[in-house]
Amino acid sequence: MVERGRCGRRSQGARGADVPEPTVLADGYFQSYSVVGLLAVIGVLFVAVAFGAGRLLRPVVPTPEKLLTYECGVDPVGEGWAHTQVRYYVYAFLYVIFAVDSIFLFPWATVFAAPEYGATTLVEMFIFLGFLAVGLLYAWKKGVLEWT
Structure with a gap:
């Protein structure tokens, strides 16, 4: 059939x-x-x-x-041409970087509450925050964060 x-x-x-x-x-x-x-x-x-x-x-x-x-x-x-301090752009760039990175923390917080993903996401987030800390330390050592 x-x-x-x-x-x-x-x-x-x-x-x-x-x-x-x-x-x-x-x-x-x-x-x-x-x-x-x-x-x-x-x-x-x-x-x-x-x-x-x-x-x-x-x-x-x-x-x-x-x-x-x-x-x-x-x-x-x-004249219409004026010099602009570069440090304004550096601060704006650093702000955007950390604002975007902080947005990544919200989905992590929701996954962290799941029972089977808690330890794994905790380690991943510390690695992520470590990269941010290294970037901030680099900017601080280079003198980018000093306003003079």
Whole structure:
């Protein structure tokens, strides 16, 4: 006896015995992706309409005062090029590094509560914190953290 599968094809093995067809993806699998795609398109259209409306509705009256460079309410003096201290970028970079690394601590805390992963995750986290400590020690030894 040969039965027909979902697609109407016969399903027989090498010797003619009936074998089940391979499992088919769930019917709503790609539908969930279409919802995400639809939301992305709606978001892009919303932003495009907002920018378009702003461009059409804003008043355009250029004056010489409006075309000047704005520097915190002070009239600009001299050239537009100014030297910036590199230490600001170093502090910002160190902040971003430690902020991102601290985000990795939250998933670790949830896994650490699991009974079978406690000791392993504890060792992994101390290795991770050790790398952070070595990086901070390196920055301190190089004098990066001194504000002079």
